[in-house]
Amino acid sequence: MRKTNEKNCILRGVCVKAGSESHCNKLCPLYNSMHGHKGIGGRVAMANIPKDYQKMTISHNPVREVQKQAYFLIDRWAKKFFPLIFEENAERIKPLYLYSKEVGTGKTATAASIANSFLVYTFTEALKRGQQPLERPVYFLDFNQWQREFAAFNNPKIPRDMGEKMARKFYEIRDIAKDVLLLVVDDIGIEDPSNAFHGIAHDLINHRLVNWLPTIFTSNVEMEDLLLRYDKRLFDRIRDHNSQIEFIGTSHRGMRQDFDV
């Protein structure tokens, strides 16, 4: 039997041609839309999903079996939230805050899985409605790295042209993150923010709250503690939606390097 491309594609759960020897290969236009013909482009790359987590979806990832309570809540959230994207005057979607004190419990894998499932949903639903699917409905922001980049180009010792280039990229990401339908803010709270960065983070998160755009946070810092580092009123509003989901247990990092379908 010839090997098909099924396991490389996040559409495998919804595609009727998944696993078909004649259609399920790297030339498939739908695969190209999601992953690019070399498997490193498409909407998954536009969403900035980290490489390790590009094939996972909510229903298909290694974390699900262990974090049963978290996935009960996430399934419910996704089932309710995803369809609202196509509704006019829809109700506000609550943000999610995926938290564990321990590292390596699967928060980032889960946030990326939700982002991928959201990509699949918006893509297939738009096609069903005869609409052009959005190129970038979701964006994965590595918050800790973004914060470090801000510090780097604000360092007076950085060469001017390099600083300007980094600043341009930083603000481009800020603009994308402000307006995507769904934003993942991965790893918030590792480092204390400078005043200037605090202002930018506040502006981003507040803009999304005011415009009813949902955000998924992951963090090793309990939301209560984040309130002390960031604008209290801002996170009070996120907390009001009662959205913290706790991940239990100890680290799985290194136990399974590659996620195989």
Ligand SMILES: Nc1ncnc2c1ncn2[C@@H]1O[C@H](COP(=O)(O)OP(=O)(O)OP(=O)(O)O)[C@@H](O)[C@H]1O
């Ligand atoms: N329950 C699990 N079963 C199998 N693998 C898991 C499980 N939980 C996490 N992993 C794997 O462990 C690695 C670390 O997971 P992940 O990066 O999502 O953790 P995290 O909670 O975001 O960690 P951190 O707190 O350091 O940000 C990943 O490769 C992930 O696929």
Ligand SMILES: [Mg+2]
């Ligand atoms: Mg993480």
